[in-house]
Amino acid sequence: MIEIGSKLSGNEIDTSILLVCDRGATASGLWVPWRQPGRDCNVVFEADLPTPVRRLVRGRTRPSWQRAHRDVQYGLVPSTPDEAEVLGVCVDGSLQHFTLLSLPAWRLLRLVHNLALTSPTLFPFTFERIDDDDDDDYEADPETGGRTVMQIDGDMLQRCVDKRALEELFAKPVHAAKLFAALQKLDGGFDLSKGVDTDMAVDGGLNLDERTLHCIDRLYIILEYYLQPVL
Numbered sequence: 001m002i003e004i005g006s007k008l009s010g011n012e013i014d015t016s017i018l019l020v021c022d023r024g025a026t027a028s029g030l031w032v033p034w035r036q037p038g039r040d041c042n043v044v045f046e047a048d049l050p051t052p053v054r055r056l057v058r059g060r061t062r063p064s065w066q067r068a069h070r071d072v073q074y075g076l077v078p079s080t081p082d083e084a085e086v087l088g089v090c091v092d093g094s095l096q097h098f099t100l101l102s103l104p105a106w107r108l109l110r111l112v113h114n115l116a117l118t119s120p121t122l123f124p125f126t127f128e129r130i131d132d133d134d135d136d137d138y139e140a141d142p143e144t145g146g147r148t149v150m151q152i153d154g155d156m157l158q159r160c161v162d163k164r165a166l167e168e169l170f171a172k173p174v175h176a177a178k179l180f181a182a183l184q185k186l187d188g189g190f191d192l193s194k195g196v197d198t199d200m201a202v203d204g205g206l207n208l209d210e211r212t213l214h215c216i217d218r219l220y221i222i223l224e225y226y227l228q229p230v231l
Contacts, residue, residue, distance in 0.1 A: 001018050001019060001020040001021070001056065002018070002019050002056035002057070002058065002086060003016055003017070003018055003019075004017050004018075004019050004029075004079045004080065004086055004098075004100065005017055005079075005080075005081075016031075016032050016034060017029050017030065017031055017032070017044060018030040018032055018041070019056060019086065019098060021049070021052065021053035021056060021088060022052070023052050024052070025048065025049045025050070025051055025052045025053075026046060026047065026048055026049065027046070027047040027049055027053070027088075027098070028043055028045070028046050028047075029043070029044040029045040029046075030042065030043060030044065031043075031044050044150075045150035045151065046150070046151070047150075047151035048151065049088075049090075049096060050090075050094075050096075051090045051091055051092050051094065052090065052091050053088035053089065053090050053091075053096060054089055054090065054091050055088070055089045056086065056087070056088050056089075056098075057086075057087050057088075057089065058079075058080055058084045058085070058086055058087075059084055059085055059087060060082070060083075060084045060085070061084075061085050061087070061230050061231050062085070062230055062231075066228070070228070073187060073225070074105060074186060074187060074222045074225055074226070075101055075102035075104050075105020075106075075108070075186055075187065076099065076100075076101065076102075076105065076225075076226070077100035077101060077102055078100070079098065079099065079100050085097060085230045086098040086099075087230070095231075097154070097230050099154075099226065101152070104182070104185040104186045104187075105186060106150065106152065107182050107185070108179075108182040108183065108186055108219075108222070109152045109157065109226070110149070110152060111178055111179065111182055112157060112160060112166070112169065112219070112223075113152055113153060113156055113157070115169040115170070115175060116156050116157075116159070116160055116165070116169060119165055119168060119169060121163055121165050121168055122156075122159055122160065122163060122165055154226070154227065157223050157226065157227060158227050160223065161220065161223050161224060161227060166216045166219055166220060167208060167216060170208075170212060170215070170216060171208065176208070176209075176211075176212040176215065179212070179215045179216075179219065180211065180212075180215050183215055183218060183219070186222075190214075190215070190218060
């Protein structure tokens with residue numbers, strides 16, 4: 001386990017959360033009520049991992065030139081007061097990178113996560129078929145989804161970027177509207193005055209309107225920000 005958090009109160013981390021990994025390839029975030037003796041810890045989130053983590057470490061592992069130009073934005077919550085990365089060394093030798101998100105950032109990325117599961121392009125053999133009446137079921141809601149729904153699969157987001165699948169995911173007007181609403185709540189709003197980067201967002205014959213192309217352009221930038229390698 002490792003203590004994570006970013007807000008300081010005196011010399012202590014005020015919003016202390018313990019990230020705990022076990023042999024069952026799961027991770028849990030425990031909120032510790034340090035100032036309330038006798039009260040039990042609360043489970044804030046749970047996540048399933050590809051393989052068990054044997055050790056959790058902190059480290060400022062990004063190259064110095066990358067750190068110099070990487071501001072805290074798009075709803076990122078620093079995992080440590082000095083903005084170090086939290087990495088998990090797995091039993092098979094791989095590394096897992098853990099990132100904390102604000103609630104607006106989680107809603108945005110979870111929307112992408114949920115819609116990606118329905119994409120034949122991303123999951124040609126296992127995609128979930130949905131009817132038009134079921135579109136509202138893919139609204140991100142931590143109150144009804146449970147603790148495990150708070151997890152965002154970074155590997156899935158990387159697949160969305162690699163296959164340029166966002167245009168397909170948000171081709172329906174109802175999904176495009178949800179994307180716009182989620183971006184409006186992120187970092188003070190979404191500026192439509194900035195032009196579309198045609199190298200980033202491509203219509204792909206889907207007849208997307210200009211606002212949707214703006215949103216997809218920004219979403220690609222946000223995903224690449226979160227998926228930037230830490231080593």
